[in-house]
Amino acid sequence: MSIGSWLRDHPRMLERAYGSTKSLFQKLDPVIKRIGYERVDRWISGPEDWSKKIIFNCKMCGQCVLHSTGMTCSMSCPKNLRNGACGGVRANGHCEVKPEMRCVWVEAYERSEQMGTWGHEITHIQPPVNRQLEGSSAWVNMLTGVDQEVPKGWVGINTIPVLEKNGSGS
Amino acid sequence: MSGEMKAGTNLERVLRAGHFAVTAELGPPDSSNPDDVIHEIGVMEGAVDAYNATDASGAHCHMSSVAVSALTAQQGLDPILQISCRDKNRIAIQGDVLGAAALGVGNVLCLTGDDVTAGDQPEAKRVFDFDCMHLLRTLRIMRDKSMFLSGRPLTTAPKLFLGAASNPFAMPYDFRPIRMAKKIEAGADFIQTQYCFDIPRFKEFMKRAVDLGLHEKAFIMVGVGPMKGGRSAEFIRKNVPGVRIPDAIIDRLNGAPKGKKAEEGKKICIELIQQAMEIEGVSGAHIMAYKLEHQVPDIVKGAGLWPRPVMEAVQEPMPEPVPGD
Numbered sequence: 324m325s326i327g328s329w330l331r332d333h334p335r336m337l338e339r340a341y342g343s344t345k346s347l348f349q350k351l352d353p354v355i356k357r358i359g360y361e362r363v364d365r366w367i368s369g370p371e372d373w374s375k376k377i378i379f380n381c382k383m384c385g386q387c388v389l390h391s392t393g394m395t396c397s398m399s400c401p402k403n404l405r406n407g408a409c410g411g412v413r414a415n416g417h418c419e420v421k422p423e424m425r426c427v428w429v430e431a432y433e434r435s436e437q438m439g440t441w442g443h444e445i446t447h448i449q450p451p452v453n454r455q456l457e458g459s460s461a462w463v464n465m466l467t468g469v470d471q472e473v474p475k476g477w478v479g480i481n482t483i484p485v486l487e488k489n490g491s492g493s
Numbered sequence: 494m495s496g497e498m499k500a501g502t503n504l505e506r507v508l509r510a511g512h513f514a515v516t517a518e519l520g521p522p523d524s525s526n527p528d529d530v531i532h533e534i535g536v537m538e539g540a541v542d543a544y545n546a547t548d549a550s551g552a553h554c555h556m557s558s559v560a561v562s563a564l565t566a567q568q569g570l571d572p573i574l575q576i577s578c579r580d581k582n583r584i585a586i587q588g589d590v591l592g593a594a595a596l597g598v599g600n601v602l603c604l605t606g607d608d609v610t611a612g613d614q615p616e617a618k619r620v621f622d623f624d625c626m627h628l629l630r631t632l633r634i635m636r637d638k639s640m641f642l643s644g645r646p647l648t649t650a651p652k653l654f655l656g657a658a659s660n661p662f663a664m665p666y667d668f669r670p671i672r673m674a675k676k677i678e679a680g681a682d683f684i685q686t687q688y689c690f691d692i693p694r695f696k697e698f699m700k701r702a703v704d705l706g707l708h709e710k711a712f713i714m715v716g717v718g719p720m721k722g723g724r725s726a727e728f729i730r731k732n733v734p735g736v737r738i739p740d741a742i743i744d745r746l747n748g749a750p751k752g753k754k755a756e757e758g759k760k761i762c763i764e765l766i767q768q769a770m771e772i773e774g775v776s777g778a779h780i781m782a783y784k785l786e787h788q789v790p791d792i793v794k795g796a797g798l799w800p801r802p803v804m805e806a807v808q809e810p811m812p813e814p815v816p817g818d
Contacts, residue, residue: 406626410660411734419734475644476634
């Protein structure tokens with residue numbers, strides 16, 4: 324078992340790591356802003372790509388929603404589904420496209436059930452991907468807010484009222 | 494559930510009037526001859542409320558779903574335009590929907606689509622710019638806000654009755670009703686499920702859907718289809734993504750006498766519709782009779798759903814007379 328798959332099977336730990344890294348970046352924001360977001364993007368997008376590839380098989384879409392998808396990279400789904408799982412999942416829970424691989428979204432759902440803070444966000448509708456952000460640092464995009472920008476028509480409708488997985492809608 | 498009329502298509506009127514609706518899949522031809530489509534529609538005419546025009550299903554290229562839908566509308570019948578996200582990006586899709594609406598199409602079924610590897614051209618580039626959730630929401634924005642996804646206004650918004658697919662028979666089972674809830678929130682007015690052969694599993698799915706109140710927000714139609722025999726059922730189980738056929742069904746088909754296997758398949762299909770009709774929250778049946786379209790009228794009759802209701806056409810308001818005309 325690779326270190327990446329071991330970590331992915333411990334979503335609570337990854338969720339906590341995400342929470343602390345997020346607040347670290349937010350604290351450093353004034354400094355990063357002074358240095359310049361573009362320059363910092365050049366510095367960190369390489370290491371971010373390297374580390375997230377090992378842990379999450381990250382595709383560097385530049386608008387990371389890992390915490391909303393069971394700390395499982397939705398872009399590693401061969402259909403790039405931001406809102407899976409598709410109806411093609413095999414009887415053994417494996418992928419329609421790559422029969423040797425477990426469905427990314429089956430894993431995302433299982434892991435979201437183990438997460439305490441952001442697990443419920445698997446019920447959110449994720450907006451379409453902004454393909455212009457591919458290859459850039461998701462952390463820097465989080466600070467500038469560009470990762471939250473949605474097409475004008477979509478404004479105000481990017482999530483749904485959260486459904487409790489064990490009960491009725493709220 | 495009555496609710497506000499979105500497009501006034503025959504399917505929508507049948508459902509809102511509280512009838513148990515019936516739709517069927519049209520197998521689009523590998524031909525450029527419109528008569529091939531018209532012939533197939535004729536085989537099923539009078540048996541169904543609307544016709545699904547598939548969009549290169551199983552990643553096999555056929556006549557386009559926009560063209561098949563337009564030909565259906567020309568016959569005075571109600572098409573359901575299927576759109577898959579596999580082959581077109583957001584720009585192409587929005588244009589196609591405006592074009593289809595201009596040609597008389599009111600129902601649209603929004604699908605992610607089978608992967609290119611399921612078809613005979615696996616070397617093709619897969620698009621998947623959108624997933625079905627984005628497609629549903631974008632068409633809802635076009636209909637309700639009269640604008641493209643980008644915000645650019647439309648001079649005439651398309652009137653659309655939006656559909657989505659759901660597969661209660663694929664993992665993760667607990668998540669399937671939640672995902673259907675997301676699709677309804679994204680814009681689905683009706684749902685057509687994958688082939689149902691497993692009534693206990695479907696009952697469980699529907700129970701959860703009813704608990705969540707989803708049957709009051711969208712019309713849920715059970716997907717069914719006749720099988721030619723045990724061998725073809727096994728082929729479908731093995732090769733069509735997401736289709737689960739229990740061994741008991743295949744054994745029953747294999748056990749039928751030679752020459753009576755297709756008849757047994759039809760009987761199973763009728764029984765499945767009748768069982769599904771008893772389940773709370775089920776509003777209709779969607780019949781996928783691949784290469785067995787001629788069986789559809791018998792299936793509808795056998796299930797006690799013949800004749801289909803004749804709905805009065807929605808009266809379009811007369812345009813205001815322009816002074817000086």
